[in-house]
Every structure is written in C-alpha cells, then in structure tokens.
Amino acid sequence: MPTLTALAGDLLQRLAWTSLQACVLIAAVALLLRLAPRMPAAARSALWWLVGAQLLLGLSWSRPVELPLLSPEPAPVSVADIAAPMVPNAAAPLADLAAPALPAQAPSPTAADRTATADRLASTGPLLAVLAWFAGLVLQVPRLWRQWRRARAVHAHAEPVADPLLRERCRRQARALGLRRCPQLRQCATVTSPQVAGWLRPVVLLPARQALDAREWELALAHELAHLARRDLWFGLVPALAQRLFFFHPAVRWAMREYALHREAACDARVMRDHHAAVQAYGRLLLRLGVSHPLHAGLAGASPTFDNLKRRLLMLQQSVNESSPRARGWLLVTLVALAGVLPYRVTAGDTPAATVPPATSPAPAIAPQPMPAPAAAPAPVAAASVSHWPAPPPPPPAPLPPAAPLSPPPPPLANFDGLSARHVYIDNGNPGGDGFALLDDDAVIVTAAQSDMPAIERLYRNAGKPMLWFRRDSRTYVVRDEATIERARQAFQPVSELAREQGKLAGRQGKLAGKQAGLAAREAGLAREQAELARQQAELVRHSGSDTTAMREARRQALEQEQAKLEAKRAALEQVQASRQRELEAQQAEFEKQQRALDQRQQQVARQAGQQMQQLLEEAVRSGKAQPLGKG
Incomplete structure (x- = not known):
C-alpha cells in the first residue's frame, strides 16, 4: 500500500505540474499569435501542436529540468x-x-481519533485523485469504440470512384506534393464532405451526393492531399492523446481546438498557394462543403462547427500575405519548442554545504x-x-x-x-x-x-x-x-523563534505567488473578449450578402468601436501590469534579502546553542x- 500511495503521489504531482506549465505555454502562444497576426498558418498550427507535445512529455518525463530560481536554503551543517x-x-x-x-493540552481520545483520521485522509488523498483520473479515462472508452465502429462501417460500404479523370487528377496532384503513392479514392453516401482517413493505407473518401464542378473537385482533393503531405494523420495523434489524458483541463481542450482550426487553415493556405486559387472561389467551396464532423481518426475538408467555418473564411484573406514573415514565424516556433516544451520544476538555488x-x-x-x-x-x-x-x-x-x-x-x-x-x-x-x-x-x-x-x-x-x-x-x-x-x-x-519567523516569511511569499497568478488571469480575460469580438466579425462576414449597405456599414462601425475600446483597455492593463510586476519583483527581492539574513542568524544561533x-x-x-x- 505505501508503494502504491507513493506512485499515486508521483503521478498526481506530474499531472499538476504539467497542467500548470501547459497554462503558461497556452497563454504564451495565444499572446504570441495576438502580437504576430501575419504568422504563417503552418507555423501557427505548429505552435498549438507544441502544447500537446508538452503535455505528453511532462507526464512521461521521469526527471524534469530544474530551474534554481527560488532563494537558496541554509546549507546543512555536519557536526559530531x-x-x-x-x-x-x-x-x-x-x-x-x-x-x-x-x-498544548493533553489530547482527549476524540481529538486523537480526529487527528488519526485526518492523517489517513491526507495519505490516501493522492491515491483517490489518481483513481478518479483513471475513471475519467475509462469513461471515454465507450465513445471511442462507437466512433471506431462507425468508421469501419463507412469504409466497408465505400466503393471505388469510377471517374477516370478524377483518379488521374488525384495521381497528378499526389506526385506534385511528393507523396510516395497515391491514396485510394472511394465514395460513400453517408459521407457529406471529402475527408482522408487511415494511417498506414490512407483513403480519400468522397461524398457520393455532392455535386461539385471540376475546379472545385480539384481544390477539394488538393486540400485532402495536403493533409497527407503534412503528415497530419500521424502528427494529430499527439494532441488527440493529450486531450484524452488531460480531459479535466478546459484550457487544453481549447488549445487542441485551436490546433485543429489552424491545421485546416494551413492546408487551405497551401491549396491557394499551389493552385493559385482566388479567395472568393475557395471561400465558396468551403461554404458549399458546409459543416461536417470527420470520421474517427480522420480529417475532413469541411469544418466541424459554424464558428470554425467563419474563422477559416476570415483566415483566407490573411493567407494571401503569409510569404514575408515565413522565416520569422518558424524561428518563433523553434524558440517556443526549446523554451516551453520540456518539463520544468522551479527549485531552490544550490548552496555549498558548510561543514x-x-x-x-x-x-x-x-x-x-x-x-x-x-x-x-x-x-x-x-x-x-x-x-x-x-x-x-x-x-x-x-x-x-x-x-x-x-x-x-x-x-x-x-x-x-x-x-x-x-x-x-x-x-x-x-x-x-x-x-x-x-x-x-x-x-x-x-x-x-x-x-x-x-x-x-x-x-x-x-x-x-x-x-x-x-x-x-x-x-x-x-x-x-x-x-x-x-x-x-x-x-x-532562540532557534525555535527563528523557525517561527521563517514560517511567517514563507506565508508572505505564498501570497506573493497568488498575486502573480492574478496578473495572468486578467490577461486571459482580455483574450476571451478578443475571441468574442472575432466571432462577431465573422458573423458580419457571413451575413454580408443579405444585409443592406447601411446595415453592414453600421455593424462594421460598431465592431470597430468595440475593437478600439478593447485596445484602450489592453493598453491600460499593460501599464497597470507593468507597474504591479515591478512592485512584485521588489517584494520578492526583499523576501530573498530577509531569507539570507535569517539563514545567517540561524547558523550563528546554532553554534551558540x-x-x-x-x-x-x-x-x-x-x-x-x-x-x-x-x-x-
């Protein structure tokens, strides 16, 4: 039982530290994309993919990288x-x-029983938490099983595409993308949009009831083949597994949805660049494909939700101007991978032992x-x-x-x-x-x-x-x-008095850490407001065809005013955040100074005692x- 409790405590600590580091990484990626809106879609997708990689590494890495950022503790003294x-x-x-x-008083049997019960709960708490986590994983199995059965049924009823021109167009595009072999083309009545599935033997499934012209079929096939060229089926296993393991983490679910969106945007940008497609023509194709969920372990050309479709339409115009910052975008991806993916632990600084x-x-x-x-x-x-x-x-x-x-x-x-x-x-x-x-x-x-x-x-x-x-x-x-x-x-x-002083100092340092977490929470709130404004802008684009010019112009001006207010609020918050951060850093420096003084006093008092x-x-x-x- 003690061994099992120790393993549960270690696993719970990894889950907690990895979840905390994921929050920091997600906030950093969101802020980076906010500051660099013209970053290539492929680089944006890679940044969100790194979040999934960080989660898996943090959970599986046995010895995290230690960052000695805390105040060094007193050196241990060896005496005889x-x-x-x-x-x-x-x-x-x-x-x-x-x-x-x-x-202070002799404990009664009732107080002793309560103390023993509290100790047992404290020792079994990590074990119960890990068992609850395992239960959450097990509850996901039936849903995955149903999705897998549905995908198998679709593959069983799919028939090879009879159109030789469409098959030839698929082979030509596969060679142009550098694929070793052309995937099979199959059609099925239960599929509503083109999608690709299958890790070892990929298959492009086409909807039997979808009536597209030759140009639209060419662009739709190019999108699915772009997924294969980018190895999205294999790379997608990392964020999918991370989302399953950290099902309790709302920020992780949001980050994985962002990865899926920017992965589709990366394929859209590649199709428009390689096939010289106009933004309007490709946007009409996305609207015709509409909303469709992919099969299990598959990728669909359509969007899973209306909000996703709106954001993809907004990103099409941005993809036209991606060429200039391409090298800088991938440099940022490399820096984030080096600085934020490996699991870290903040520890006390090393102090040589005094003998x-x-x-x-x-x-x-x-x-x-x-x-x-x-x-x-x-x-x-x-x-x-x-x-x-x-x-x-x-x-x-x-x-x-x-x-x-x-x-x-x-x-x-x-x-x-x-x-x-x-x-x-x-x-x-x-x-x-x-x-x-x-x-x-x-x-x-x-x-x-x-x-x-x-x-x-x-x-x-x-x-x-x-x-x-x-x-x-x-x-x-x-x-x-x-x-x-x-x-x-x-x-x-005197030594006991110094111990109590150190306890009080530790309490003040804990309050300081809480204030620093509050600064990050306020930044996250602004990010949510920005996301809501983007949703409203996408709504304006969607209804632009049915609204009159006056209505469209009024809504556009209202959104611009909201954006201006949000920018002013962000600027004011940045000033406050900078001032608060300087104050917190000054307090932290003062705490470190007090800790060093306490250490010196303790060593002196220890000798005298x-x-x-x-x-x-x-x-x-x-x-x-x-x-x-x-x-x-």
Whole structure:
C-alpha cells in the first residue's frame, strides 16, 4: 500500500505540474499569435501542436529540468556533538515534521481519533485523485469504440470512384506534393464532405451526393492531399492523446481546438498557394462543403462547427500575405519548442554545504545523526509548533571521532502515549548510537534508538518529569536538576523563534505567488473578449450578402468601436501590469534579502546553542547531577 500511495503521489504531482506549465505555454502562444497576426498558418498550427507535445512529455518525463530560481536554503551543517541528531532545517516541509507535534493540552481520545483520521485522509488523498483520473479515462472508452465502429462501417460500404479523370487528377496532384503513392479514392453516401482517413493505407473518401464542378473537385482533393503531405494523420495523434489524458483541463481542450482550426487553415493556405486559387472561389467551396464532423481518426475538408467555418473564411484573406514573415514565424516556433516544451520544476538555488569542525571533549557526549535540509520553505504552524533544533559546532578541548556522513533519517515517530508539550520532536532513527531525551512541561525532545523508547518511557512514568536523559558508550545517565533542565531548554529557545519567523516569511511569499497568478488571469480575460469580438466579425462576414449597405456599414462601425475600446483597455492593463510586476519583483527581492539574513542568524544561533549544551552536559557529569543508570 505505501508503494502504491507513493506512485499515486508521483503521478498526481506530474499531472499538476504539467497542467500548470501547459497554462503558461497556452497563454504564451495565444499572446504570441495576438502580437504576430501575419504568422504563417503552418507555423501557427505548429505552435498549438507544441502544447500537446508538452503535455505528453511532462507526464512521461521521469526527471524534469530544474530551474534554481527560488532563494537558496541554509546549507546543512555536519557536526559530531549531541545536538546533531536534532537538525531538521527550519525550512523543512511541515509534512515531514508535523507528525510528532502535539497540542498544548493533553489530547482527549476524540481529538486523537480526529487527528488519526485526518492523517489517513491526507495519505490516501493522492491515491483517490489518481483513481478518479483513471475513471475519467475509462469513461471515454465507450465513445471511442462507437466512433471506431462507425468508421469501419463507412469504409466497408465505400466503393471505388469510377471517374477516370478524377483518379488521374488525384495521381497528378499526389506526385506534385511528393507523396510516395497515391491514396485510394472511394465514395460513400453517408459521407457529406471529402475527408482522408487511415494511417498506414490512407483513403480519400468522397461524398457520393455532392455535386461539385471540376475546379472545385480539384481544390477539394488538393486540400485532402495536403493533409497527407503534412503528415497530419500521424502528427494529430499527439494532441488527440493529450486531450484524452488531460480531459479535466478546459484550457487544453481549447488549445487542441485551436490546433485543429489552424491545421485546416494551413492546408487551405497551401491549396491557394499551389493552385493559385482566388479567395472568393475557395471561400465558396468551403461554404458549399458546409459543416461536417470527420470520421474517427480522420480529417475532413469541411469544418466541424459554424464558428470554425467563419474563422477559416476570415483566415483566407490573411493567407494571401503569409510569404514575408515565413522565416520569422518558424524561428518563433523553434524558440517556443526549446523554451516551453520540456518539463520544468522551479527549485531552490544550490548552496555549498558548510561543514563545521567536529566536537572535541573527553566528557560524555551524544553521537550525532545529522539531518539534511529539505528543499522547501515551512508553512506556519497554527496551534502547536514543531521545534527545529540547530547543528552546533562546540569547541571543547580533546578531539572526538568525526561525524558520520549525512544520510536521510526515517520520519519522526511520536511513540509516547499521553505526553504533551508545546514543542515535540521524536526521532528514533538511530539504531546503535548514543541518545538524548529532554522531557518537561514545555518540550518533549527525544533522539534515540527504537529500543531506547520503552526504557525512557518507563523511567518517565516511574519518576515523572522534568527529566534529562542521555546515553554514551553503552552507559545511560539521567538529570533531575531543574536548573540544568531549564538551561537546556533555554539553549534551544532562540532557534525555535527563528523557525517561527521563517514560517511567517514563507506565508508572505505564498501570497506573493497568488498575486502573480492574478496578473495572468486578467490577461486571459482580455483574450476571451478578443475571441468574442472575432466571432462577431465573422458573423458580419457571413451575413454580408443579405444585409443592406447601411446595415453592414453600421455593424462594421460598431465592431470597430468595440475593437478600439478593447485596445484602450489592453493598453491600460499593460501599464497597470507593468507597474504591479515591478512592485512584485521588489517584494520578492526583499523576501530573498530577509531569507539570507535569517539563514545567517540561524547558523550563528546554532553554534551558540550547541556550545551551551555541550558545556551543560559536561558540568552535569562533573558535578554529579547526571546520575548513571547502568549499561544498556
């Protein structure tokens, strides 16, 4: 079960990060096409195709490219003294440290049950989310099956085209486009527009009831053969699969529709360029073909919706002037492919690990278990806080053996029932080394082997607290002196205060990220308004034949006024966005400065606390306040 939960968590993280990166890429492509309206249709289609490629790569790529853009975290400190086992960095994720935290009062059985239930839900949440995603994939299977059965039935009832002139025209155009072999020409009564289907053996299906003249048949065939020359049947598998896998993502569905539209526009532009077709003549052909959905795994010359047809008609005029920016358009496609397709993760910057000289003392000391600093900032703790203990560099006289290399310890386990304090930290990941435990009303700090837990708990229950216990060289000691215990607690108090400050700083950085997301949302709103205006312009083109000159001119002026208002609104928003972006960048720089200052303060406080604790235990042994309990 833990392995399955871990796999589900990894898959859910990939889905989330890939969806987020897709939003950024989709917004960038939409803005780029807005700023470069004369980009060739083939380049526009390639840009939208890159969105599908990014989705598949992000979901399948095992190790994303890391971008070290966040503030570097404090360097882990390697020491050989008693406090080293208690060095989870203050920037550690709350999920790694919150398990041993206990509330300020002794929990009732009901509160404990609620806490356990919340932990179980938190651990099974990713698994449930992934199961829901798989269920969404399974629900798509029946529809795909019906589409495939319908396509098979159409192919079974299609008959070869008997017209030799049409077959010869198809072979001539196939040779001109560089196709290795001419596709079969078949006709069927259930097909309403020309379309091409079949990956390995492509077939051009023609409508048996469509009455087109010779020129129109030539242009219709050229459009379908252009799909084969562009390998659209094969390349279309990428966005189709991406749309199925990210069915829950509305921006992905919109982007894939944009890809299909610009793919048709690219074929339209190629037909008009190769066959010197007039815009009016080709537009009339599209209107005659009307609206038609392609078969499963096929491409139709007609448009799937009326809105799609309107936009294709508007793009025809634009395709006439595509030659000048062609090289620049494909350069932009290359740049977007290099910058936006590979999966990225934003991480903290690298900081060289600082190694402190090992502690030296002939007096009793606890062998270290350093903990590496995790890579995330902490979330602020509401009721009970988790203490983050430093890695001190004590400088006593005689040398001790150097510390063992850093290795990730197991997660802390709260094994004591009935213990409560404001600060709790329990680490039983040291199987054979020395141990340390401080228990009083304010703190429960235990770093010892799992086998030491029963003895410590039994000693606490028999004698009560406060109590300071430690073990060295197979000999255990206990300190009951309240003054010594108070000094031990005060030694680590400054480190806890710094941990809380870092939690507050992380909360402010989270709010800053929310503001940056709001800027992108406002830009997306303008893009939707622009799309609605384009739809109205297409409506004007459609009804231009039936409206009078005065009505057409009035509607055109109204649309121009709306466009002017939208441009003014966009210009005002860009000014506001630029000002807000500068403010956010200044705030981010200030946060990074505060983080560096906190890191320096933490390292300084860690040294002081470690020195105080080392001296404290030496004094306790020399003065007899540390009472030996025997071996074990």
